[in-house]
Amino acid sequence: MKNLYCDICRKEIETPMPNRNYFHIREFDVCEACKDTLDARLRPVLRSHFPYSPEWYEQTVITFLEKGSSSGRI
16 A cells, blocks of 8 residues: 655645545645645735736745745745
């Protein structure tokens, strides 16, 4: 059986179900708690940025995930 770990908090995700208790964002597997924190941290950044572009959004999300995975927290 494959064990799945969150790339941010490094905790094991028990009974992983995609898009329910873990999320796969590009090359990162993120647990639900870290995904909620990521969304909360991104919300003010997204609201203050104009004009919106999908490329900018993807780059911003990946930057937050890379920082989170290297430090162990978002």
